[in-house]
Amino acid sequence: MFAYVVRRVLATIPVMALVALFVFSLLYIAPGDPAAVIAGDQATPQDVERIRASLGLDRPYLVRFGAWVWGILNGDMGTSIFTNLPVTTMIAQRIEPTLSLMVLTLILAVSIAVPMGVLAAWKQGTLIDRAVMGFAVLGFSVPVFVVGYLLAYVFALELDWLPVQGYTAFSNGFFPWLENLILPSVALGGVYIALIARITRATMLEVLQQDYIRTARAKGAGQSSILFLHALKNAAVPIVTVIGIGIALLIGGAVVTESVFAIPGLGRLTVDAILRRDYPVIQGVVLLFSFVYVLVNLLIDLAYTLFDPRIRY
């Protein structure tokens, strides 16, 4: 087990290296010159050239990549060319809203989607099942920003139950924090709920056909024990896998959601950085997201052993 963890952690290194190379190269070949953006409309070609040299952008590709990687290894992700703040500082300032949004969405989605999927599988073919599946299709097909604006319109503008937009730090109290995050989480969670509910239903349907479910019934076990202990534990591995894969959806969705609800998080930071060609920030944020994704999936692989004793590392 320990050896497996070490091996998996080591295996993330090449993955991260590849991501780093990819992110760096993408910005290198992307059109738009950061120096020209900084210099502004009135700048002469000499000004642009001077700025370019001061940013080190005139150096060869590999040298720049090497310098960037070396910096990261030393805990330095570079400095924003727009704010002149270290990228690490900027990320630290923006990480709380995004983390809050993602964690809340994750909890919300799992606690809604899993029971929904279980219920649909149990009541297969009934109205409940069809309603769940219908919702799943809807969740997949309606984009986050549509749901977001719709929710904001109904629950914030019309009913005035929740704030329209913005973010309140957790340090200002749990409820103000929660109040601001409910609508964004629901909007962001739609696709995620649909995905998890579908896979839960499909896996549960398969598990409920198994002989050991019949054994549990023959023992006199109640319906909820059959569904949530005997069946769900057997269905857990695929469900947990999808939850992990879905983290990617959350990351992508967070960028949009933060824009819709004006949440000052990493998503907004990314969008702003892209618009300003603030490449150190873009690189830093993307690398961070990749790292989180790889880490989450490692944790999920390890979680398999909790659910299925046949899996040993």
Place this chain on the structure above:
Amino acid sequence: MALLEVENLQTHFRTPDGVNRAVDGVSFHVNAGETVAIVGESGCGKSVTSMSILRLIPEPPGKIAGAIRFEGRDLLKLSDREMRDIRGNEISMIFQEPMTSLNPVLTVGRQIGETLRLHQGLSRQQAEEKAVEMLTLVGIPEPRRRVREYPHQLSGGMRQRVMIAIALACNPKLLIADEPTTALDVTIQAQILELMRDLKHRVGAAIVLITHDLGVVAEVAERVIVMYAGKKVEEAAVGPLFNNPKHPYTQGLLGSMPKLGSSLHGDETRLAEIPGLVPSLKAKIPGCVFASRCPHATDLCRQVAPALEEKAPGHVAACHYATKEGAIAA
């Protein structure tokens, strides 16, 4: 009063192309402490009969009608809650597939303990103690270690022993064993049968043994019910049934069994077989259900269904031509 009385049991399944009458009007009884075997070939309705007793048939598409009286109470009239109290407690069941009948993600101890916690309100710790006891009883070595193991760490024979431990944990009055030895090696089969016989005496439970293996029947059963195409065609004590089968189907079943010491040369090298296939259970058969495969069938058989008649004391068969003296003249 019999422990279990099944009266005119009808278990039908609605399918897209008609109703499948898996069990069609079967009646029998089981006395306390008795071992009754239900035999017949695949698809004759014997498993469905056994599952119907515990109401383990999914409804819909299944539908159980008739009466199943256990100690005088009609199980078909009980609420789900009351039925759960009976399952695994007063009536328990062992299944055919020991490899898949245990939950792969729960420890053996937890699975035995679950019954005890459900029906006897034991704490987790007491249940585990009792589980160790049960494992010892069913002859599993090192029960303290095994109780914390998962099914995949046990062999098929051991898993079936665990199933028996689960079934007997609450001292049931009736044990339904659906082909308990079919999936096991021959040597293990004998051990499991021996174990069941031994435990039956200790616990005093009646057993309904579902099987297609007549060797097993001869070994453990006291009374035998022969089923064909969802109907009971013959019933007798095990001796008379084997020595003097009345129904042509039973005769065919016995004739298709290889006999030890029979000659490999000469005329009797071929095992007798029953020609044809079990008829579809979706169409109502007007006459005798076995007529299409019976060597003695007449127009009467094809038109009028024979009633179950007592052909000898305690020996009933549903055949127009079975005589009181013995097999029909062949």
